[in-house]
Amino acid sequence: MLYEKPDALKPPRTDILMMTPWFAPIVWNGTYNIDVLTAQFQQRDLRIGLTVFAIKKYTVFVQTFIETAEKYFMVGHKVTYYVFTDRVSDIPIMELAEGRRLMVLRAPTYQRWQEVSMRRMEILRDYSRQRFTDEVDYLVCVDVDMRFNDEVGVEILSDRFGTLHPGMYGVPRKIYTYERNPQSEAFIPLDEGDFYYAGGYFGGNVEEVYKLTSFCHNAMMADKAKNIEAIWHDESYLNKYFLYHKPTKILSPEYLWDDSFGIPKFLKRRRFVTVPKKHNEIRN
Ligand code: UD2
Known part of the structure; x- marks a missing residue:
């Protein structure tokens, strides 16, 4: 394979942070070679699971989510979509490319949207123990009210990855909307914290x-017993x-963007973007 050699004295980009102080890469466009990465991953013949929850009215987002994933998400790799829903008959039957399959799995309905969002941790924990472990090597766990807009490939995969929140990548620590109640299991003091990670994209x-997911669910249950719910629900515990x-790897906001934030200069690609929703209508 022919490609330009890396230069030890010339970083590919200087406008963004490419590496954390604990040596986890932050994935930005222009910092990696997808052909080299793909060749490495193909040697390992990896299987990738993409999980989403579509509970109650959120089933309306599934079609666009999968259609755009077919176009941009891990093209050429083995992908299983796991769609958790309480409305199985609302999930469209869709034609998928070779090597890709869709599993529709039943999930409970919770009344409050916050509960729906938080209980994803419990369900992902259970399936990780019982099923995912036999079926996939990596999991990518995302929100459903989203669409893929550009390529997302094996550059995102790592043992444990999170994503920089699109609204908080550049703000001082004290602005991070971590849970600040010391009684909560999600509590983070004002002088701690590296980044603010989005609840809608980890794996x-x-x-x-x-x-x-086990940690997050247990922490939520411990808080529930104390009548506490963290400020941003599952995101706070995450x-x-x-x-x-x-x-071990962090995805830049290219991987989770909201167009209402505009398009800053450093953002070369918007790979996965929110689908605007009317919160009150869709959540109730
Ligand atoms: C943010 C986070 C989300 C979660 C939430 C907690 C991002 C992009 N999103 O999203 O991951 O941490 O804050 O407050 O970082 N859902 C249903 N049915 C419902 C309600 C929710 O299926 O009735 C599912 C669905 O997959 C949805 C997810 O839960 O994508 C999160 O809910 P949301 O998108 O309404 O929450 P939001 O936008 O505040």
Whole structure:
């Protein structure tokens, strides 16, 4: 394979942080060679699971989600879509490319949207123990009210990865909307924290996703027993987990963008973007 050699004295980009202080790469366009990475991953013949939850009215997002994933997500690799839903008959039957399959799995309905969002951790934990482990090597766990808009490939995969929140990549630590109640299991003091990670995009190998989701679910249950719910629900517990179990790779906001934030200069690609929704209508 022919490609330009890396230069030890010339970083490919200087406008963004490419590496954390604990040596986890931050994935930005222009910092990696997808052909080299793909060749490495193909040698390992890896299988990737993409999980989403479409509970109640959120089933409306599934078609666009999968259609755009077929175009951009891990093209050429073995992909299983796991769609968790309480409305199985609402999930469209869709034609998928070779090597890709769709599993529609039943999930409970919770009344409050916050509960729906948080309980994803419990369900992912259970499936990581019982099923995912036999079927896939890596899991990518995302929100459903999203569409792929550009390529997302094996550059994202790592043992344990999180994504920089599109609204908080450049702000001081004290602005991070971590849970600040010391009684909560999600509590992070003002002088701690690396990044603010988005609840809507994390993953890793099945064992690591099991540990992450297990921690988050247990922490939520411990808080529930104390009548506490963290400020940003599952996202708050995820941030707590990543503080003490640092991601081995971090995805830049290219991988989770919201066009209402505009398009800053450093953002060369918008690979996965939110689909605008009317919160009150869709959540109730
Ligand atoms: C943010 C996070 C989300 C979660 C939430 C917690 C991003 C992009 N999103 O999203 O991951 O941490 O904050 O407050 O970082 N859902 C249903 N049916 C419902 C309600 C929710 O299926 O009735 C599922 C669905 O997969 C949805 C997800 O839960 O994508 C998160 O809910 P949301 O998108 O309404 O929450 P949002 O936008 O505040």
